[in-house]
Amino acid sequence: MSLAQKISIAREVYRNKQLCKLMQITLKPELQEEDREALLSVINAAPFDKNFVPNTALAQAIRDEGFDMSTSAVDRHRRRHCACYRVQE
Ligand SMILES: [Zn+2]
Numbered sequence: 888m889s890l891a892q893k894i895s896i897a898r899e900v901y902r903n904k905q906l907c908k909l910m911q912i913t914l915k916p917e918l919q920e921e922d923r924e925a926l927l928s929v930i931n932a933a934p935f936d937k938n939f940v941p942n943t944a945l946a947q948a949i950r951d952e953g954f955d956m957s958t959s960a961v962d963r964h965r966r967r968h969c970a971c972y973r974v975q976e
Contacts, residue, residue: 909960
C-alpha cells in the first residue's frame, strides 16, 4: 500500500471515528452544501471574528435542524477539549 493510500485511510478513520459530535455534523450527508459551508465558517470562529456566533445560539440552530447538539459540545470543541484535538499523539 502506498503512503498516499495509508494517509487517505487514516484521514477517513479520523473523520468517521475521532471527530467530536459537533464536527460529525459537518459530515452528515443530509446537510445541504450551503448549510455545511455556513456551519464550517462559524465552528472555529472566536468572539469578534466576522462569522462568530455564540455557543448557545450555534447549538440551538443545529438543534432546530433536527440534530442532537448541546451547548457544552460546541464549547468543548471551541476550547479544543474535544475528541478532534485528542488524537495528535
Ligand atoms: Zn471537536
